[in-house]
Amino acid sequence: MYDVIVIGGGVIGGLILRELSRYRLNACLVEKEEDVCMGQSRANSGIVHAGYDAVEGTLKAKFNVLGNKMMEKVTKELGVKYVNNGSLVVAFSDNEMQTLDQLKRRGENNGVERLEIIGKEKLKSLEPNISDNAVGALYAPTGGIVCPYELTISAIGNAMDNGASLVCGFEVEKIEKTSNGLVLKSTNGEELSAKVVINCAGINSGKIAKTVGDEIEIGGRRGQYILLDRESGDFVNHTLFFTPTKKGKGILVSQTVDKNIILGPTAEEIEDGNVETTAEGLSSVIEKANEMCKNVPLYNTITSFAGTRAYSNKHDFILEESKTTDGVIHCAGIESPGLTSAPAIAEYVVGELVAKKLELIKKSDFNPVRKPDYFFKNLSNEEKNEIIKADKSYGRIVCRCEQITEGEIIRAIRENPPARNIDAVKRRTRAGMGRCQGGFCQPYVAELIAKELNIPLEEVTKSGKGSRLLRGKTK
Numbered sequence: 001m002y003d004v005i006v007i008g009g010g011v012i013g014g015l016i017l018r019e020l021s022r023y024r025l026n027a028c029l030v031e032k033e034e035d036v037c038m039g040q041s042r043a044n045s046g047i048v049h050a051g052y053d054a055v056e057g058t059l060k061a062k063f064n065v066l067g068n069k070m071m072e073k074v075t076k077e078l079g080v081k082y083v084n085n086g087s088l089v090v091a092f093s094d095n096e097m098q099t100l101d102q103l104k105r106r107g108e109n110n111g112v113e114r115l116e117i118i119g120k121e122k123l124k125s126l127e128p129n130i131s132d133n134a135v136g137a138l139y140a141p142t143g144g145i146v147c148p149y150e151l152t153i154s155a156i157g158n159a160m161d162n163g164a165s166l167v168c169g170f171e172v173e174k175i176e177k178t179s180n181g182l183v184l185k186s187t188n189g190e191e192l193s194a195k196v197v198i199n200c201a202g203i204n205s206g207k208i209a210k211t212v213g214d215e216i217e218i219g220g221r222r223g224q225y226i227l228l229d230r231e232s233g234d235f236v237n238h239t240l241f242f243t244p245t246k247k248g249k250g251i252l253v254s255q256t257v258d259k260n261i262i263l264g265p266t267a268e269e270i271e272d273g274n275v276e277t278t279a280e281g282l283s284s285v286i287e288k289a290n291e292m293c294k295n296v297p298l299y300n301t302i303t304s305f306a307g308t309r310a311y312s313n314k315h316d317f318i319l320e321e322s323k324t325t326d327g328v329i330h331c332a333g334i335e336s337p338g339l340t341s342a343p344a345i346a347e348y349v350v351g352e353l354v355a356k357k358l359e360l361i362k363k364s365d366f367n368p369v370r371k372p373d374y375f376f377k378n379l380s381n382e383e384k385n386e387i388i389k390a391d392k393s394y395g396r397i398v399c400r401c402e403q404i405t406e407g408e409i410i411r412a413i414r415e416n417p418p419a420r421n422i423d424a425v426k427r428r429t430r431a432g433m434g435r436c437q438g439g440f441c442q443p444y445v446a447e448l449i450a451k452e453l454n455i456p457l458e459e460v461t462k463s464g465k466g467s468r469l470l471r472g473k474t475k
Contacts, residue, residue: 002028002165003358005184005194007172007208009036011148012334013200014155015074015346020354021162024361028164029156030184030192032171032204034464035424036417037152039202041339042427043275043307044223045265046256047239048144049337050087052107052115053249059317061110064337066344068142074343075146078154079372081257087143087239088127090292091136096243100138103244107140114141129235129293143239147257148339149427150373153417158370160416162363167192168417172201175211175328182327196357198329198349203273203310205332213324216332217313220273223265224281224306226289229435232297233259240292249336251288253296258430263289263296265307275306302435311335319345321353329353373412373428377403398448399441401434409445413452420453422446423463442469 004020006013009031020027031038048071054060075082091097100117107115116139123130123137160166170192174185181195199208206218228235233255242250251264266281282304289296312318312333322328331349334341354360376384376394387407388395394407412419412428419425422432425445432438432445446469450457461467 001181002026002192002194004028004196004198004354005030005182005192006198006200007184008039008200008202008205009033009152009156009166009168010039010041010200010202011037011152011155011339011342012331012345013198014041014152014159015342016198016200016331016349017159017164018155018162019346019350021159021164022362022366023350024363025358027159028167028192028194029159030167030170030172032169034168034420036156036166036168037149037427040307040309041148041152043225043305044148044309044339045225045252045254045262046145046148046339047087047252047254047336048082048146049340050107050115050140050143051110051112051337051340052089052103052138052140053244054110054337056106056109059319060337060341063317063341063344063348065111067337067341068144070343071144071146071340075151077368078151078158078370079375080147080150080154082144082146083255083257084142084144085238085255086139086141087241088123089138089140089241089243090123090130090134091243092131092133093135097136099243100136103138112140112142115139116141127236127238127240127293129295130240131292131294133291145239145255145257146339151339151342153428154370154373157416158368161370162366166417172208172211175208175325177212177325177327182325194327196327196329196354198331198354200331202334203308205310205330209322209330209332212322212328214322214328214330216318216330218310218332219313220270220308220310222268222270222274222281222306222308224268224277224285224304225262225264226282226285226298226301226304228261228263228297229300229302230259232261232300235261235297236293242288242292251285251292253289253292258433260302261297270308273308275308277304277306281306303437309335317341317345319349319353321356327357373415374402374404374408374430376405376408398444399429399431399434401436401440402430404429404431404441406448409448410452413449419449421449421461421464421467422469425449446470
């Protein structure tokens with residue numbers, strides 16, 4: 001029996017697992033997919049919000065500001081790239097400038113520092129490619145960007161390095177209360193037991209709550225994105241938002257931590273978690289991006305994608321103990337700014353809610369540090385040569401676009417949490433994320449996976465069950 005089982009391998013579940021691994025607890029994370037970070041933490045904007053948007057007094061406001069302040073330290077420990085690039089909420093009319101004044105006051109009430117209303121001239125100096133129709137902006141210097149899947153994977157890997165367990169392919173169907181604790185039953189008949197269960201199942205968190213008799217209404221929105229090549233990485237310097245309306249915040253234009261440009265997302269109500277892109281959705285992203293900026297370099301588009309995000313009808317985070325079943329904790333409706341809030345949510349859930357159920361004794365040997373998943377291209381020639389002397393696999397470039405070596409890919413397959421398919425390697429190393437989108441490196445990556453896992457090449461998949469790349473040999 002585990003002390004704690006966390007349901008859901010996204011950024012919330014991952015950082016909670018890492019927080020649990022600081023203590024003398026037998027903790028496990030279960031994920032229904034074949035890899036972690038397969039839901040909304042896989043495909044979102046990667047924005048570290050400053051905290052001016054959330055309504056005063058909400059959990060969103062509280063944990064956004066706390067999480068923003070924690071992000072630099074957490075990402076440094078986990079070897080994850082974080083950039084404090086600042087954000088700009090752009091106004092296109094006098095009415096929108098008045099809305100920015102309200103946002104500034106709200107942000108200051110939430111504890112956001114150094115907020116500033118700027119005029120057109122300063123906006124132009126900060127962002128030369130901003131639309132000529134822009135009249136001013138709210139400048140939030142504490143805003144930033146992070147890679148959401150790197151943060152999730154690194155947090156789970158660090159937790160596992162500190163003794164936590166991971167079980168993938170475990171889709172929770174039932175949670176039953178027994179005299180000894182809680183029993184989780186999966187759709188394929190497997191069972192796991194724990195004293196405490198933490199529901200971090202994202203868009204499925206409402207379904208999990210129902211299994212113990214709690215009613216949490218969770219909806220889903222699909223967000224579609226367009227990604228531009230790093231060649232256009234200097235097109236904007238900050239994260240650019242439209243002034244929010246009753247319909248939402250609209251799309252953004254931003255750098256990513258890897259110097260791409262991301263455009264999006266849309267906000268489409270969905271019921272089934274569909275993450276297909278549509279011509280209509282991508283056209284709306286293009287239209288709004290061209291309203292925000294002049295001469296958007298869409299000719300440098302390398303891919304488009306979509307993700308889902310969960311929300312609750314309470315319009316706030318749900319962080320609470322079950323009303324019906326002792327030992328169950330719900331973390332549900334974690335929409336934006338959930339990524340920013342994640343480190344602070346993890347501290348609260350473990351330090352306040354789990355602490356009511358279990359004695360928390362800190363480990364003396366907890367190691368918060370994790371080496372970056374890909375690092376070779378950023379080293380000096382001298383450092384590279386020393387590594388190659390010790391391991392020749394680092395002297396072979398597999399992904400030419402991203403300059404990722406064979407050694408880094410092998411490491412991703414072997415380390416915690418282990419990569420088991422093409423997309424899992426891609427999320428950990430960026431092999432296949434460049435301009436050619438895996439056109440050259442994918443066959444080589446597949447061969448490395450087959451060799452490391454000792455499986456036939458035909459069994460290597462792109463993203464798990466049902467996504468085999470090859471049917472058999474032709475000659």
